[in-house]
Amino acid sequence: MNVSSSEIAFLQFCIENNMNKQTLIQTHNRIKPFIHKTPVLSSSLINKMIGATIVFKCENFQKMGAFxxxxxxxxxxxxxxxxxxxxxxxxxxxxxxxxxxxxxxxxxxxxxxxxxxxxxxxxxxxxxxxxxxxxxxxxxxxxxxxxxxxxxxxxxxxxLHPSNQKEVIYGNSTAAIEFLEEQPNLEVMITPVGGGGLIAGTALAAHHFAKNCKVIGAEPKAVDDAYRSLISGHIEMNSSFNTVADGLRTHLGDCNFPIIQKHVEKIICVEEDEIITAMQLIWERMKIIVEPSSAVALAAVLKHKEEFKNQNVGIIVSGGNVDVRNLPF
Amino acid sequence: MNVSSSEIAFLQFCIENNMNKQTLIQTHNRIKPFIHKTPVLSSSLINKMIGATIVFKCENFQKMGAFxxxxxxxxxxxxxxxxxxxxxxxxxxxxxxxxxxxxxxxxxxxxxxxxxxxxxxxxxxxxxxxxxxxxxxxxxxxxxxxxxxxxxxxxxxxxLHPSNQKEVIYGNSTAAIEFLEEQPNLEVMITPVGGGGLIAGTALAAHHFAKNCKVIGAEPKAVDDAYRSLISGHIEMNSSFNTVADGLRTHLGDCNFPIIQKHVEKIICVEEDEIITAMQLIWERMKIIVEPSSAVALAAVLKHKEEFKNQNVGIIVSGGNVDVRNLPF
CATH class of the missing domain: 3.40.50.1100 (Rossmann fold)
Structure with missing residues (x-):
């Protein structure tokens, strides 16, 4: 039998790809008894503001309040x-x-x-x-x-590493798996980017479970290490940490960066006042408590309305742990 | 045929009773296209604190943010x-x-x-x-x-009267109808009491749709007109309105009071600090935004833990319209 090296590489890719999909399915089945299947919510006012269908996977309702x-x-x-x-x-x-x-x-x-x-x-x-x-x-x-x-x-x-470990990334991927099960027509999923564990898991889930769903990251401009990393091709650090989105001050790692490079479309950066406005909008209109880090994803969509017009957009709300006596608005 | 007057009265009661049940079913079908079927949420921590199964019908997620x-x-x-x-x-x-x-x-x-x-x-x-x-x-x-x-x-x-009109009371009853559909084993439903429209609707729903579910009202001590009205047998007024639960400053009306007298078990009064504590507990633990008026019901359960021990308790969260820049905690 005469098999070219490119055919072998393709076969290896197919086997690995399928194995990874199986790994994610097994991961989901393994953790199901220990997590909540969180609800997906939407707001007709936010849809109207953006001219798109925006759905929110509410990991703020997850056990201990975060994905x-x-x-x-x-x-x-x-x-x-x-x-x-x-x-x-x-x-x-x-x-x-x-x-x-x-x-x-x-x-x-x-x-x-x-x-x-x-x-x-x-x-x-x-x-x-x-x-x-x-x-x-x-x-x-x-x-x-x-x-x-x-x-x-x-x-x-x-x-256990908070974001740069494959078991953690696989576990994180299950939020997007559930999201895609409930919303199979999502055209784009957006997550905040801190250490990179959530977006890497989301990107794996989109790759294996979605028909054609892009994954975009959202990051505070003040800590735009992931944005710069995707451009430079290596892991960049932050020199200041001055953002209200306190969950996003960390940088990427060698385990999640290759996944992000391969499967994430791009990173959108937003300003501090845009994060706070988006956070207040979610609180007032959706009546749910989200932490500043979670609002970064909606801030990115609000900032680039035209880009998302008429699309089915899924936002992963990362968490809701915030000191309610000390709010940024 | 020899029919006693008490038999006639009983037949009349049965006919009227059935008619009212039909009215509530028709009401629900009529308004369904114009309302959200709101979710029922719970918190394992709150259950543990009270030693009961507490479920919350979240009308803060209703259109415009309230029942x-x-x-x-x-x-x-x-x-x-x-x-x-x-x-x-x-x-x-x-x-x-x-x-x-x-x-x-x-x-x-x-x-x-x-x-x-x-x-x-x-x-x-x-x-x-x-x-x-x-x-x-x-x-x-x-x-x-x-x-x-x-x-x-x-x-x-x-x-249109906010609380003292039968179409409004029937409309309000549909929150409890949905609640009982989803949670048929509720042993008690608790609502805040302001003008009396929500508790009257809830009491009608419990009467017609529950097997054996008591209805209890919760009211700020500072505006305890409903509590006093149930004791005196006529509609009492408030002399002061000094409560954080700004939705509950109104008094009962001649249309809802007879329903409340007939079908509501009792009213529990709570202090201002108890309302604020309950509100903060819901915000921090359930990650949902509820207005102070809504927290009054949980405050009543927290205050009388022993009474609700091991019971299936349903709380109707009346709304979530609150100025997030001006919170009581």
Whole structure:
């Protein structure tokens, strides 16, 4: 038999592609008992403002209030029995800390959460509520990593990364899988971009489960590392972190960046006042509580109305954990 | 045939009872195209706090953001073609003003909304957005009634009452009908009590559609007119209106009071701080925006945990129209 190398490459691609689709399906089935199937909402006023059909996948209604529960649950469920007995460790002062704590508690696994000592008390309390053990460290990336490594060594705990780990990305993909099941005619899905774990998962889901659905990222201009990374072709860093969208201050990683490069159409950047306006619009018109990071996606659509005109647009609302006594509007 | 008077009375009751049930079914079918079937949500944390199964019928997601859309739509749909051509008039600076404006606009009917000249601009704007024509008057009950009467005379418009009119009460009942369809095992339904239109509709729905479901009202202690009315047996007034639950400052009417007397178990009164705590709990844990009036029902359950222990409790969330830049917490 005479087979060319390009034919072999194509066959390999087909096998891998199918395997990945199976992996996502298995992931979804694995985590289903531990997550909510969140609702899809819409607002006729927002549709009218944009001249398109905008639907919102509401992960603010997810357990612990954010999509992070999906990735955390999958990462812990993917551990061996022995690994589970030794516990998990992560460094996060945001939603991933709560997600790991809750997923671990639900599965009877010990969770060590490394947090900077100056993290807000409200965030520490949330982790404690879900049974996570907080280990404080100095507020530097070096101290954070050193502390997490120490726990890995001392306890044999498995490190879970908030966004740059394939089990987390696969878990995150299930939000888009559910979205596409309910809205098979979506022409574009938009997610906020922080560490890149949500958009990478969404892009995989669109690739495997959608007929023809683009994936676009939305990012605050103040922390536009992903926007610049897609242009330069390597992972760029942020030099300032001055955005109201506190969940999006992180940068991409080597595990999610190739997926984003391959499957994400582009990143749209928005200004701070556009984020706050979009957030208030969602609160007032949709009567749901979303965090500033989630509003970034609607802000991008509002900014580029013409581009989305008459399209079926799906926005993934990443979460709803916000201090309601300290709002930006 | 020898029929006793008590047998005749019983037969009359049966016929009337069945007619009323048919009326409610017809009402629901009539307004269905003009309302949202709102979702039922729950929070495992709130269930745990109370030790009961609490489900929330979310009328904050209703069109224009409150259950009032149901009554307004039914009242306008019940008009003759001739009456519709002459328009409708109401006096309200709250949710009913918006509901009448939107329902009228949808049905091509002119809506005249009498509002006190000192009503907040945000409320005037909302009415204008929905196409209602605002007629300002002095901020007294006398001026309000006189102005509405003048419009009735001048335009031949039909007056719609926010809570004390049977078409409005029947319309309101459809929230509880949907609730019971989805949650047939509810043992108690709780609604806030202002003008009495929601609780009267809910009580009718429970009477006709539930197997055995009590209806309880929740009211701010500061405006406890309904609580006192049920005790004294006649409609009591409030002497002060100093509550954060601004939708509940009105008093009962002769059309809804007899229904409340007959079918409502009791009214629970709550303090202002209890309302605010319950509101913040719903915002933070359920990630939904509810107005203070809606939080009164959960505040009542939180205050009397023991009474509701292990029960299936349904709370009707009346609305979500609140100035997000001016919150009580």
């Amino acid at each position: 992070k529960m999906r990735g955390a649950a999958n990462a812990i469920l993917s551990l061996s029995e022995e690994e589970r007995q030794r516990g998990v460790v992560t460094h996060s002062s945001g939603n991933f800390a709560q997600a790991v704590s809750l997923a671990a508690q639900t599965l009877g696994v010990k969770a060590y959460i490394v947090m900077p000592e100056n993290a807000p008390q409200v965030k520490k309390n949330a982790v404690k509520t879900y049974g996570g053990e907080i280990i404080e460290c100095e507020a530097t990336p070096q101290a954070r990593e050193a502390t997490a490594n120490q726990i890995k060594e001392d306890k044999g705990a498995t490190f | 009032k859309m149901r009554g307004a739509a039914n009242a306008i749909l019940s008009l003759s073609e001739e009456e519709r051509q002459r328009g409708v008039v109401t006096h309200s600076s709250g949710n009913f003003a918006q509901a009448v404006s939107l329902a009228a606009q949808t049905l091509g009917v002119k809506a005249y909304i009498v509002m006190p000249e000192n009503a907040p601009q945000v409320k005037k704007n909302a009415v204008k957005t929905y196409g209602g024509e605002i007629i300002e008057c002095e901020a007294t009950p006398q001026a309000r009634e006189a102005t509405a009467n003048q419009i009735k005379e001048d335009k031949g418009a039909t007056f």
